[in-house]
Amino acid sequence: MAKKEYSFYPGCSSQKGASSINYLRSVETMCEDLDVQLNTIPDWNCCSASIGYNGGGELPRLVLSARNIALSEKNHPGQDIVSPCAACWLGTRESQERLNHNDSLMAEANTALKEAGLELEGKKDVRHMVEVLIEDFGYDALGAKVKKPLNDIKIAGYVGCQTNRPFGIDGESFENPKYLDKLIETLGGEPVENYDKKVSCCGGALAFSEPDKSQALIKDIIESAYDGGADMIVTPCPVCQMNVEVYQDQINAKYNTKFKMPVVYYSTLISVAYGHNAKDSALDGQVIRAKQLEEIAAK
Template identity: 75%
Template sequence: MAKKEYSFYPGCSSERKASASNYMVSVESMCKTLDIQLNEIPDWNCCGASIGYAEGGELPRHTLNARNIALSEKHNANQDIVATCAACWLGTKETQERLSHSEQMLADTKESLKEAGLENDYKGEVPIRHMVEVLIEDFGYEALGKPVTKPLQGIKIAGYVGCQTNRPFGVDGESFENPKYLDKLVETMGAEPVENYDQKVTCCGGALAFSEPEKSQVQIKKIIESAYDHGAEMIVTPCPVCQMNVEVYQDQINKTYGTKFKIPVTYYSQLMAVAYGSNAKEAGLNGNIVRAPQLEEIAAK
Protein backbone atom coordinates (compact mmCIF):
# COMPACT_ATOMS: atom_id res chain seq x y z
CA MET A 1 0.00 0.00 0.00
CA ALA A 2 1.27 3.45 -0.89
CA LYS A 3 2.27 5.90 1.79
CA LYS A 4 -0.56 8.11 3.06
CA GLU A 5 0.11 11.68 4.16
CA TYR A 6 -1.92 13.91 6.44
CA SER A 7 -1.62 17.32 8.01
CA PHE A 8 -1.35 16.51 11.68
CA TYR A 9 -2.80 18.42 14.62
CA PRO A 10 -1.43 16.65 17.73
CA GLY A 11 -2.92 18.95 20.38
CA CYS A 12 -1.55 20.08 23.74
CA SER A 13 -2.04 16.84 25.67
CA SER A 14 0.07 14.95 23.10
CA GLU A 15 3.14 17.05 23.74
CA ARG A 16 6.20 15.49 25.35
CA LYS A 17 5.68 15.07 29.10
CA ALA A 18 2.01 16.04 28.82
CA SER A 19 -0.96 13.96 29.95
CA ALA A 20 -1.38 12.01 26.70
CA SER A 21 2.26 11.76 25.65
CA ASN A 22 1.97 7.97 25.65
CA TYR A 23 -0.95 8.22 23.20
CA MET A 24 1.38 10.04 20.83
CA VAL A 25 4.11 7.42 21.23
CA SER A 26 1.70 4.63 20.33
CA VAL A 27 0.24 6.61 17.41
CA GLU A 28 3.74 7.02 15.98
CA SER A 29 4.34 3.26 16.19
CA MET A 30 0.96 2.47 14.68
CA CYS A 31 1.53 4.93 11.82
CA LYS A 32 4.96 3.45 11.10
CA THR A 33 3.39 0.06 10.50
CA LEU A 34 0.58 1.48 8.39
CA ASP A 35 2.96 3.70 6.41
CA ILE A 36 1.17 6.88 7.45
CA GLN A 37 3.18 10.09 7.34
CA LEU A 38 1.96 12.78 9.74
CA ASN A 39 3.08 16.27 8.79
CA GLU A 40 2.69 18.38 11.91
CA ILE A 41 0.97 21.74 11.39
CA PRO A 42 3.79 24.24 12.02
CA ASP A 43 3.31 26.26 15.23
CA TRP A 44 -0.22 24.94 15.89
CA ASN A 45 -2.03 26.32 18.95
CA CYS A 46 -4.59 25.08 21.48
CA CYS A 47 -8.15 24.58 20.15
CA GLY A 48 -9.70 26.28 23.18
CA ALA A 49 -11.03 22.89 24.31
CA SER A 50 -14.58 22.61 25.54
CA ILE A 51 -13.86 24.70 28.62
CA GLY A 52 -12.49 27.90 27.03
CA TYR A 53 -15.95 29.43 26.71
CA ALA A 54 -16.27 31.47 29.90
CA GLU A 55 -13.50 33.95 29.25
CA GLY A 56 -13.10 33.21 25.55
CA GLY A 57 -15.97 34.54 23.47
CA GLU A 58 -17.26 32.90 20.34
CA LEU A 59 -15.10 34.85 17.91
CA PRO A 60 -11.81 34.48 19.80
CA ARG A 61 -12.42 30.73 20.06
CA HIS A 62 -13.14 30.37 16.36
CA THR A 63 -10.12 32.52 15.59
CA LEU A 64 -7.89 30.13 17.52
CA ASN A 65 -9.06 27.18 15.44
CA ALA A 66 -9.02 29.17 12.23
CA ARG A 67 -5.35 29.92 12.83
CA ASN A 68 -4.59 26.20 12.83
CA ILE A 69 -6.68 25.58 9.72
CA ALA A 70 -4.97 28.51 7.96
CA LEU A 71 -1.52 27.25 8.93
CA SER A 72 -2.41 23.80 7.69
CA GLU A 73 -3.84 25.02 4.39
CA LYS A 74 -0.77 27.19 3.91
CA HIS A 75 1.99 24.74 4.77
CA ASN A 76 0.38 21.34 4.21
CA ALA A 77 -1.77 22.27 1.23
CA ASN A 78 -4.38 19.75 0.10
CA GLN A 79 -3.78 17.41 3.00
CA ASP A 80 -6.65 16.39 5.26
CA ILE A 81 -6.21 17.68 8.80
CA VAL A 82 -6.04 14.78 11.22
CA ALA A 83 -6.35 15.12 14.99
CA THR A 84 -5.81 12.41 17.58
CA CYS A 85 -7.55 14.33 20.36
CA ALA A 86 -11.34 14.33 20.45
CA ALA A 87 -11.61 17.94 21.63
CA CYS A 88 -9.10 19.23 19.06
CA TRP A 89 -10.96 17.47 16.30
CA LEU A 90 -14.34 18.69 17.48
CA GLY A 91 -13.24 22.29 18.06
CA THR A 92 -11.56 22.58 14.67
CA LYS A 93 -14.47 21.00 12.87
CA GLU A 94 -16.99 23.21 14.69
CA THR A 95 -15.12 26.33 13.66
CA GLN A 96 -14.93 25.27 10.04
CA GLU A 97 -18.66 24.54 10.03
CA ARG A 98 -19.59 27.80 11.78
CA LEU A 99 -17.46 29.94 9.48
CA SER A 100 -18.90 28.26 6.41
CA HIS A 101 -22.41 29.19 7.61
CA SER A 102 -21.75 32.80 8.60
CA GLU A 103 -20.19 35.34 6.31
CA GLN A 104 -20.01 37.85 9.13
CA MET A 105 -18.17 35.46 11.42
CA LEU A 106 -15.84 34.50 8.57
CA ALA A 107 -15.04 38.14 7.78
CA ASP A 108 -14.45 38.93 11.46
CA THR A 109 -12.23 35.87 11.83
CA LYS A 110 -10.16 36.84 8.82
CA GLU A 111 -9.77 40.34 10.15
CA SER A 112 -8.45 38.88 13.40
CA LEU A 113 -6.16 36.46 11.56
CA LYS A 114 -4.60 39.46 9.86
CA GLU A 115 -2.84 40.26 13.12
CA ALA A 116 -0.98 36.96 12.75
CA GLY A 117 -0.42 37.50 9.03
CA LEU A 118 -2.74 34.67 8.04
CA GLU A 119 -5.79 36.47 6.63
CA ASN A 120 -5.28 35.11 3.13
CA ASP A 121 -4.48 31.57 4.18
CA TYR A 122 -7.82 30.51 5.63
CA LYS A 123 -9.87 28.67 3.03
CA GLY A 124 -11.79 26.28 5.28
CA GLU A 125 -11.97 23.71 2.51
CA VAL A 126 -9.87 20.88 3.83
CA PRO A 127 -11.58 17.89 5.54
CA ILE A 128 -10.98 17.73 9.30
CA ARG A 129 -10.83 14.19 10.59
CA HIS A 130 -10.18 12.17 13.69
CA MET A 131 -7.50 9.48 13.48
CA VAL A 132 -10.10 6.72 13.91
CA GLU A 133 -11.87 8.00 10.78
CA VAL A 134 -8.63 7.70 8.86
CA LEU A 135 -8.20 4.13 10.08
CA ILE A 136 -11.75 3.05 9.33
CA GLU A 137 -12.32 4.95 6.09
CA ASP A 138 -8.92 5.12 4.41
CA PHE A 139 -7.82 1.64 5.48
CA GLY A 140 -10.79 -0.40 6.65
CA TYR A 141 -10.85 -3.25 9.14
CA GLU A 142 -9.49 -5.84 6.74
CA ALA A 143 -6.42 -3.78 5.87
CA LEU A 144 -5.91 -2.88 9.54
CA GLY A 145 -5.93 -6.57 10.41
CA LYS A 146 -3.26 -7.55 7.89
CA PRO A 147 -0.17 -6.29 9.75
CA VAL A 148 -1.23 -8.03 12.99
CA THR A 149 1.63 -10.28 14.05
CA LYS A 150 0.71 -10.70 17.71
CA PRO A 151 -3.06 -11.04 18.05
CA LEU A 152 -4.34 -9.91 21.45
CA GLN A 153 -5.90 -13.26 22.08
CA GLY A 154 -8.07 -13.83 25.09
CA ILE A 155 -8.18 -10.24 26.38
CA LYS A 156 -11.68 -8.97 27.08
CA ILE A 157 -11.92 -5.28 26.33
CA ALA A 158 -14.66 -2.71 26.91
CA GLY A 159 -14.75 -0.20 24.06
CA TYR A 160 -15.40 3.12 25.79
CA VAL A 161 -16.18 5.59 23.01
CA GLY A 162 -17.17 8.52 25.26
CA CYS A 163 -18.58 11.79 23.95
CA GLN A 164 -16.65 13.97 21.64
CA THR A 165 -15.50 11.49 18.99
CA ASN A 166 -19.12 10.38 18.94
CA ARG A 167 -21.22 13.53 19.27
CA PRO A 168 -22.26 15.78 17.65
CA PHE A 169 -20.38 14.73 14.49
CA GLY A 170 -19.42 11.13 15.16
CA VAL A 171 -18.01 8.66 12.71
CA ASP A 172 -19.94 8.09 9.49
CA GLY A 173 -22.25 5.10 9.55
CA GLU A 174 -22.18 4.77 13.35
CA SER A 175 -25.07 5.52 15.71
CA PHE A 176 -24.75 8.00 18.56
CA GLU A 177 -26.22 5.58 21.09
CA ASN A 178 -24.31 2.44 20.22
CA PRO A 179 -21.30 3.02 17.99
CA LYS A 180 -19.53 -0.21 17.07
CA TYR A 181 -16.23 0.89 15.55
CA LEU A 182 -14.15 0.50 18.67
CA ASP A 183 -15.50 -3.03 19.22
CA LYS A 184 -14.66 -3.86 15.62
CA LEU A 185 -11.14 -2.49 16.05
CA VAL A 186 -10.71 -4.57 19.21
CA GLU A 187 -11.86 -7.64 17.31
CA THR A 188 -9.56 -6.84 14.38
CA MET A 189 -6.60 -6.86 16.78
CA GLY A 190 -7.56 -10.34 17.93
CA ALA A 191 -9.02 -9.36 21.31
CA GLU A 192 -12.56 -9.88 22.51
CA PRO A 193 -14.92 -6.87 22.72
CA VAL A 194 -17.35 -7.13 25.63
CA GLU A 195 -20.96 -7.30 24.54
CA ASN A 196 -23.63 -4.85 25.66
CA TYR A 197 -21.26 -2.44 27.41
CA ASP A 198 -24.05 -0.08 28.35
CA GLN A 199 -21.87 2.87 29.44
CA LYS A 200 -19.84 3.07 26.24
CA VAL A 201 -21.04 6.58 25.37
CA THR A 202 -21.47 7.92 28.91
CA CYS A 203 -19.75 11.21 29.69
CA CYS A 204 -16.73 11.00 32.04
CA GLY A 205 -17.29 14.59 33.16
CA GLY A 206 -14.78 16.03 30.72
CA ALA A 207 -13.12 19.19 32.00
CA LEU A 208 -15.51 19.21 34.95
CA ALA A 209 -13.45 16.39 36.47
CA PHE A 210 -11.24 19.29 37.59
CA SER A 211 -13.89 21.75 38.70
CA GLU A 212 -16.65 19.40 39.88
CA PRO A 213 -14.68 16.28 40.88
CA GLU A 214 -17.40 14.62 43.01
CA LYS A 215 -20.03 14.86 40.28
CA SER A 216 -17.62 13.66 37.60
CA GLN A 217 -16.42 10.73 39.67
CA VAL A 218 -19.99 9.45 39.88
CA GLN A 219 -19.87 9.28 36.08
CA ILE A 220 -16.46 7.62 35.99
CA LYS A 221 -17.60 5.05 38.54
CA LYS A 222 -20.52 4.07 36.29
CA ILE A 223 -18.20 3.66 33.30
CA ILE A 224 -15.77 1.41 35.16
CA GLU A 225 -18.43 -0.56 37.02
CA SER A 226 -20.21 -1.46 33.82
CA ALA A 227 -16.93 -2.56 32.22
CA TYR A 228 -16.32 -4.94 35.15
CA ASP A 229 -19.95 -6.11 35.12
CA HIS A 230 -19.59 -7.18 31.51
CA GLY A 231 -16.39 -9.11 32.17
CA ALA A 232 -13.88 -6.59 30.80
CA GLU A 233 -10.25 -6.80 31.85
CA MET A 234 -9.35 -3.57 30.17
CA ILE A 235 -10.98 -0.40 28.83
CA VAL A 236 -10.00 1.14 25.49
CA THR A 237 -10.80 4.67 24.32
CA PRO A 238 -10.09 7.09 21.44
CA CYS A 239 -10.06 10.24 23.64
CA PRO A 240 -7.24 11.66 25.84
CA VAL A 241 -9.65 13.21 28.35
CA CYS A 242 -11.65 9.98 28.68
CA GLN A 243 -8.42 8.03 29.13
CA MET A 244 -7.11 10.33 31.82
CA ASN A 245 -10.37 10.71 33.74
CA VAL A 246 -11.22 7.02 33.76
CA GLU A 247 -7.69 5.97 34.68
CA VAL A 248 -6.29 8.41 37.22
CA TYR A 249 -9.20 8.81 39.65
CA GLN A 250 -9.65 5.09 40.38
CA ASP A 251 -7.87 5.35 43.76
CA GLN A 252 -9.96 8.34 44.84
CA ILE A 253 -13.16 6.55 43.80
CA ASN A 254 -12.07 3.45 45.70
CA LYS A 255 -11.55 5.59 48.78
CA THR A 256 -14.94 7.30 48.50
CA TYR A 257 -17.06 4.30 47.57
CA GLY A 258 -15.14 1.32 48.93
CA THR A 259 -14.74 -0.14 45.45
CA LYS A 260 -11.63 -2.01 44.34
CA PHE A 261 -11.14 -0.61 40.85
CA LYS A 262 -7.86 -1.32 39.16
CA ILE A 263 -8.57 -1.57 35.48
CA PRO A 264 -6.15 -0.49 32.75
CA VAL A 265 -7.43 2.21 30.40
CA THR A 266 -5.64 2.15 27.06
CA TYR A 267 -5.80 3.88 23.70
CA TYR A 268 -6.87 2.02 20.52
CA SER A 269 -3.43 2.93 19.14
CA GLN A 270 -1.74 1.10 22.01
CA LEU A 271 -3.68 -2.08 21.23
CA MET A 272 -2.75 -1.71 17.59
CA ALA A 273 0.92 -0.99 18.25
CA VAL A 274 1.20 -4.11 20.41
CA ALA A 275 -0.70 -6.27 17.91
CA TYR A 276 1.59 -4.93 15.17
CA GLY A 277 4.65 -6.13 17.08
CA SER A 278 5.83 -3.03 18.98
CA ASN A 279 7.53 -3.45 22.33
CA ALA A 280 6.02 -2.01 25.51
CA LYS A 281 7.90 1.26 25.24
CA GLU A 282 6.98 1.81 21.59
CA ALA A 283 3.34 1.20 22.49
CA GLY A 284 3.56 3.77 25.31
CA LEU A 285 2.60 1.13 27.89
CA ASN A 286 5.05 2.64 30.38
CA GLY A 287 2.78 5.69 30.33
CA ASN A 288 -0.17 3.87 31.84
CA ILE A 289 -0.60 4.57 35.56
CA VAL A 290 -2.72 1.43 35.94
CA ARG A 291 -0.41 -0.92 34.08
CA ALA A 292 -1.77 -3.29 31.46
CA PRO A 293 0.11 -6.55 32.24
CA GLN A 294 -1.65 -8.57 29.55
CA LEU A 295 -0.50 -6.17 26.86
CA GLU A 296 2.98 -5.94 28.36
CA GLU A 297 3.23 -9.73 28.25
CA ILE A 298 2.30 -9.89 24.57
CA ALA A 299 4.59 -6.98 23.77
CA ALA A 300 7.51 -8.79 25.45
CA LYS A 301 7.02 -11.96 23.38
Protein backbone atom coordinates (compact mmCIF):
# COMPACT_ATOMS: atom_id res chain seq x y z
CA MET A 1 0.00 0.00 0.00
CA ALA A 2 1.29 3.45 -0.89
CA LYS A 3 2.31 5.86 1.81
CA LYS A 4 -0.58 7.96 3.13
CA GLU A 5 -0.01 11.59 4.03
CA TYR A 6 -2.06 13.83 6.28
CA SER A 7 -1.91 17.42 7.47
CA PHE A 8 -1.39 16.84 11.17
CA TYR A 9 -2.71 18.97 14.02
CA PRO A 10 -1.22 17.56 17.25
CA GLY A 11 -2.68 20.12 19.69
CA CYS A 12 -1.28 21.70 22.83
CA SER A 13 -1.42 18.63 25.06
CA SER A 14 0.78 16.67 22.61
CA GLN A 15 3.69 19.08 22.87
CA LYS A 16 6.97 18.07 24.48
CA GLY A 17 6.58 17.98 28.24
CA ALA A 18 2.78 18.29 28.05
CA SER A 19 0.12 16.01 29.46
CA SER A 20 -0.44 13.75 26.45
CA ILE A 21 3.05 13.61 24.95
CA ASN A 22 2.74 9.84 25.54
CA TYR A 23 -0.26 9.83 23.19
CA LEU A 24 1.77 11.50 20.44
CA ARG A 25 4.64 9.06 20.91
CA SER A 26 2.42 6.01 20.50
CA VAL A 27 0.60 7.60 17.54
CA GLU A 28 3.96 8.13 15.82
CA THR A 29 4.95 4.51 16.46
CA MET A 30 1.62 3.27 15.15
CA CYS A 31 1.78 5.48 12.06
CA GLU A 32 5.25 4.29 11.17
CA ASP A 33 3.97 0.72 11.03
CA LEU A 34 1.02 1.79 8.92
CA ASP A 35 3.25 3.76 6.53
CA VAL A 36 1.44 6.97 7.41
CA GLN A 37 3.28 10.27 7.13
CA LEU A 38 2.06 12.99 9.47
CA ASN A 39 2.96 16.45 8.16
CA THR A 40 2.57 18.80 11.11
CA ILE A 41 0.74 22.04 10.26
CA PRO A 42 3.50 24.67 10.45
CA ASP A 43 3.08 27.10 13.33
CA TRP A 44 -0.34 25.74 14.40
CA ASN A 45 -2.07 27.40 17.37
CA CYS A 46 -4.44 26.36 20.15
CA CYS A 47 -8.10 25.84 19.15
CA SER A 48 -9.29 27.10 22.59
CA ALA A 49 -10.89 23.67 23.14
CA SER A 50 -14.40 24.15 24.54
CA ILE A 51 -13.45 26.27 27.50
CA GLY A 52 -12.16 29.53 26.00
CA TYR A 53 -15.65 31.05 25.76
CA ASN A 54 -15.29 33.37 28.71
CA GLY A 55 -12.61 35.67 27.32
CA GLY A 56 -13.15 34.65 23.72
CA GLY A 57 -16.32 35.60 21.88
CA GLU A 58 -17.65 33.67 18.90
CA LEU A 59 -15.49 35.23 16.17
CA PRO A 60 -12.19 35.30 18.11
CA ARG A 61 -12.68 31.60 18.90
CA LEU A 62 -13.60 30.71 15.31
CA VAL A 63 -10.55 32.45 13.86
CA LEU A 64 -8.25 30.33 16.02
CA SER A 65 -9.30 27.24 14.09
CA ALA A 66 -9.56 29.23 10.85
CA ARG A 67 -5.86 30.08 11.12
CA ASN A 68 -4.92 26.40 11.48
CA ILE A 69 -7.08 25.37 8.53
CA ALA A 70 -5.70 28.23 6.41
CA LEU A 71 -2.14 27.16 7.25
CA SER A 72 -3.01 23.60 6.29
CA GLU A 73 -4.57 24.73 3.00
CA LYS A 74 -1.47 26.74 2.19
CA ASN A 75 1.14 24.17 3.20
CA HIS A 76 -0.59 20.84 2.68
CA PRO A 77 -3.02 21.20 -0.22
CA GLY A 78 -5.02 18.06 -0.91
CA GLN A 79 -4.28 16.50 2.48
CA ASP A 80 -6.98 15.92 5.08
CA ILE A 81 -6.43 17.54 8.46
CA VAL A 82 -6.03 14.86 11.11
CA SER A 83 -5.90 15.33 14.86
CA PRO A 84 -5.49 12.74 17.60
CA CYS A 85 -7.16 15.07 20.13
CA ALA A 86 -10.94 14.97 20.50
CA ALA A 87 -11.24 18.67 21.35
CA CYS A 88 -8.89 19.80 18.56
CA TRP A 89 -10.74 17.68 16.04
CA LEU A 90 -14.17 18.82 17.15
CA GLY A 91 -13.14 22.48 17.42
CA THR A 92 -11.53 22.56 13.99
CA ARG A 93 -14.27 20.67 12.18
CA GLU A 94 -17.07 22.56 13.89
CA SER A 95 -15.47 25.97 13.30
CA GLN A 96 -15.12 25.26 9.59
CA GLU A 97 -18.76 24.14 9.37
CA ARG A 98 -19.99 27.20 11.22
CA LEU A 99 -17.99 29.55 9.01
CA ASN A 100 -19.21 27.83 5.86
CA HIS A 101 -22.74 28.14 7.16
CA ASN A 102 -22.59 31.90 7.71
CA ASP A 103 -21.26 34.15 4.93
CA SER A 104 -20.84 37.24 7.08
CA LEU A 105 -18.90 35.34 9.75
CA MET A 106 -16.72 33.83 7.02
CA ALA A 107 -16.05 37.30 5.59
CA GLU A 108 -15.14 38.63 9.03
CA ALA A 109 -12.91 35.64 9.71
CA ASN A 110 -11.05 36.31 6.47
CA THR A 111 -10.66 39.99 7.34
CA ALA A 112 -9.05 38.93 10.63
CA LEU A 113 -6.91 36.27 8.93
CA LYS A 114 -5.53 38.88 6.54
CA GLU A 115 -3.77 40.42 9.54
CA ALA A 116 -1.74 37.20 9.72
CA GLY A 117 -1.27 37.09 5.94
CA LEU A 118 -3.66 34.16 5.53
CA GLU A 119 -6.87 33.31 3.72
CA LEU A 120 -9.42 30.60 4.38
CA GLU A 121 -11.26 28.62 1.75
CA GLY A 122 -12.80 26.17 4.19
CA LYS A 123 -12.99 23.01 2.12
CA LYS A 124 -10.77 20.70 4.15
CA ASP A 125 -11.86 17.36 5.51
CA VAL A 126 -11.13 17.48 9.23
CA ARG A 127 -10.77 14.04 10.77
CA HIS A 128 -9.94 12.29 14.00
CA MET A 129 -7.06 9.81 13.99
CA VAL A 130 -9.43 6.90 14.67
CA GLU A 131 -11.34 7.77 11.49
CA VAL A 132 -8.10 7.33 9.56
CA LEU A 133 -7.64 3.92 11.16
CA ILE A 134 -11.19 2.71 10.59
CA GLU A 135 -11.97 4.32 7.23
CA ASP A 136 -8.62 4.46 5.44
CA PHE A 137 -7.35 1.10 6.73
CA GLY A 138 -10.21 -0.92 8.25
CA TYR A 139 -10.20 -3.58 10.94
CA ASP A 140 -8.86 -6.35 8.67
CA ALA A 141 -5.86 -4.34 7.53
CA LEU A 142 -5.19 -3.20 11.09
CA GLY A 143 -5.45 -6.79 12.35
CA ALA A 144 -3.06 -8.10 9.71
CA LYS A 145 -0.16 -6.27 11.37
CA VAL A 146 -0.71 -7.74 14.85
CA LYS A 147 2.38 -9.62 16.02
CA LYS A 148 1.58 -10.02 19.70
CA PRO A 149 -2.18 -10.35 20.29
CA LEU A 150 -3.47 -8.90 23.55
CA ASN A 151 -4.68 -12.31 24.71
CA ASP A 152 -6.53 -12.58 28.00
CA ILE A 153 -6.73 -8.83 28.59
CA LYS A 154 -10.20 -7.47 29.20
CA ILE A 155 -10.55 -3.85 28.19
CA ALA A 156 -13.33 -1.28 28.69
CA GLY A 157 -13.63 0.93 25.60
CA TYR A 158 -14.31 4.38 26.99
CA VAL A 159 -15.29 6.55 24.03
CA GLY A 160 -16.21 9.62 26.09
CA CYS A 161 -17.90 12.73 24.74
CA GLN A 162 -16.17 14.74 22.11
CA THR A 163 -14.94 11.90 19.89
CA ASN A 164 -18.56 10.78 19.89
CA ARG A 165 -20.72 13.92 19.83
CA PRO A 166 -21.80 15.89 17.89
CA PHE A 167 -20.01 14.29 14.93
CA GLY A 168 -18.90 10.86 16.03
CA ILE A 169 -17.53 8.21 13.74
CA ASP A 170 -19.53 7.47 10.58
CA GLY A 171 -21.97 4.61 10.97
CA GLU A 172 -21.72 4.52 14.77
CA SER A 173 -24.52 5.47 17.17
CA PHE A 174 -24.17 8.23 19.77
CA GLU A 175 -25.46 6.02 22.57
CA ASN A 176 -23.46 2.87 21.93
CA PRO A 177 -20.60 3.27 19.46
CA LYS A 178 -18.79 -0.02 18.85
CA TYR A 179 -15.54 0.98 17.19
CA LEU A 180 -13.29 0.78 20.24
CA ASP A 181 -14.72 -2.64 21.08
CA LYS A 182 -14.07 -3.81 17.51
CA LEU A 183 -10.55 -2.40 17.67
CA ILE A 184 -9.88 -4.27 20.94
CA GLU A 185 -11.08 -7.49 19.31
CA THR A 186 -8.94 -6.80 16.25
CA LEU A 187 -5.89 -6.63 18.53
CA GLY A 188 -6.78 -9.93 20.21
CA GLY A 189 -8.13 -8.47 23.44
CA GLU A 190 -11.55 -8.90 24.98
CA PRO A 191 -13.86 -5.87 25.10
CA VAL A 192 -16.12 -5.34 28.12
CA GLU A 193 -19.66 -6.02 26.92
CA ASN A 194 -22.29 -3.42 27.76
CA TYR A 195 -19.88 -1.00 29.40
CA ASP A 196 -22.56 1.38 30.56
CA LYS A 197 -20.36 4.47 31.06
CA LYS A 198 -18.90 4.17 27.57
CA VAL A 199 -20.11 7.60 26.41
CA SER A 200 -20.49 9.34 29.78
CA CYS A 201 -18.75 12.60 30.55
CA CYS A 202 -15.61 12.76 32.75
CA GLY A 203 -16.20 16.45 33.49
CA GLY A 204 -13.78 17.60 30.78
CA ALA A 205 -12.19 20.94 31.64
CA LEU A 206 -14.43 21.18 34.71
CA ALA A 207 -12.23 18.54 36.36
CA PHE A 208 -10.02 21.57 37.09
CA SER A 209 -12.67 24.07 38.17
CA GLU A 210 -15.25 21.73 39.72
CA PRO A 211 -13.09 18.82 40.93
CA ASP A 212 -15.57 17.26 43.35
CA LYS A 213 -18.43 17.21 40.86
CA SER A 214 -16.19 15.87 38.10
CA GLN A 215 -14.57 13.21 40.28
CA ALA A 216 -18.04 11.88 41.09
CA LEU A 217 -18.49 11.30 37.34
CA ILE A 218 -15.02 9.79 36.98
CA LYS A 219 -15.70 7.41 39.87
CA ASP A 220 -18.72 5.99 38.03
CA ILE A 221 -16.71 5.55 34.82
CA ILE A 222 -14.04 3.50 36.64
CA GLU A 223 -16.49 1.59 38.81
CA SER A 224 -18.48 0.53 35.77
CA ALA A 225 -15.28 -0.75 34.12
CA TYR A 226 -14.50 -2.83 37.22
CA ASP A 227 -18.10 -4.12 37.25
CA GLY A 228 -17.56 -5.37 33.69
CA GLY A 229 -14.39 -7.21 34.75
CA ALA A 230 -11.99 -4.82 32.98
CA ASP A 231 -8.23 -5.02 33.45
CA MET A 232 -7.84 -1.58 31.91
CA ILE A 233 -9.65 1.24 30.14
CA VAL A 234 -8.83 2.46 26.63
CA THR A 235 -9.77 5.88 25.27
CA PRO A 236 -9.28 8.06 22.15
CA CYS A 237 -9.25 11.40 24.04
CA PRO A 238 -6.42 13.14 25.95
CA VAL A 239 -8.77 14.79 28.45
CA CYS A 240 -10.61 11.53 29.15
CA GLN A 241 -7.29 9.72 29.57
CA MET A 242 -5.88 12.19 32.04
CA ASN A 243 -9.06 12.75 34.03
CA VAL A 244 -9.81 9.06 34.43
CA GLU A 245 -6.22 8.09 35.23
CA VAL A 246 -4.68 10.72 37.50
CA TYR A 247 -7.37 11.38 40.11
CA GLN A 248 -7.81 7.78 41.23
CA ASP A 249 -5.89 8.32 44.49
CA GLN A 250 -8.04 11.34 45.36
CA ILE A 251 -11.19 9.39 44.51
CA ASN A 252 -10.00 6.46 46.63
CA ALA A 253 -9.43 8.78 49.59
CA LYS A 254 -12.84 10.38 49.21
CA TYR A 255 -15.00 7.36 48.43
CA ASN A 256 -13.04 4.66 50.23
CA THR A 257 -12.52 2.78 46.97
CA LYS A 258 -9.41 0.88 45.91
CA PHE A 259 -9.16 1.89 42.26
CA LYS A 260 -5.95 1.21 40.40
CA MET A 261 -7.19 1.00 36.86
CA PRO A 262 -4.72 1.70 34.02
CA VAL A 263 -6.12 4.03 31.34
CA VAL A 264 -4.36 3.78 27.98
CA TYR A 265 -4.71 5.19 24.48
CA TYR A 266 -5.80 2.98 21.58
CA SER A 267 -2.48 3.90 19.96
CA THR A 268 -0.61 2.35 22.89
CA LEU A 269 -2.64 -0.85 22.53
CA ILE A 270 -1.90 -0.94 18.81
CA SER A 271 1.82 -0.24 19.30
CA VAL A 272 2.14 -3.07 21.84
CA ALA A 273 0.17 -5.49 19.66
CA TYR A 274 2.35 -4.54 16.69
CA GLY A 275 5.35 -5.74 18.64
CA HIS A 276 6.94 -2.55 19.93
CA ASN A 277 8.76 -2.11 23.20
CA ALA A 278 7.39 -0.28 26.24
CA LYS A 279 9.09 3.00 25.40
CA ASP A 280 7.92 3.26 21.79
CA SER A 281 4.43 2.26 22.90
CA ALA A 282 4.66 5.05 25.53
CA LEU A 283 3.92 2.67 28.40
CA ASP A 284 6.38 4.73 30.44
CA GLY A 285 3.82 7.55 30.23
CA GLN A 286 1.34 5.67 32.39
CA VAL A 287 0.86 7.18 35.85
CA ILE A 288 -0.92 3.92 36.70
CA ARG A 289 1.21 1.32 35.00
CA ALA A 290 -0.37 -1.11 32.56
CA LYS A 291 1.57 -4.17 33.73
CA GLN A 292 -0.10 -6.69 31.43
CA LEU A 293 0.90 -4.59 28.43
CA GLU A 294 4.42 -4.18 29.81
CA GLU A 295 4.71 -7.96 30.00
CA ILE A 296 3.63 -8.39 26.39
CA ALA A 297 5.95 -5.60 25.25
CA ALA A 298 8.89 -7.26 27.06
CA LYS A 299 8.29 -10.66 25.46
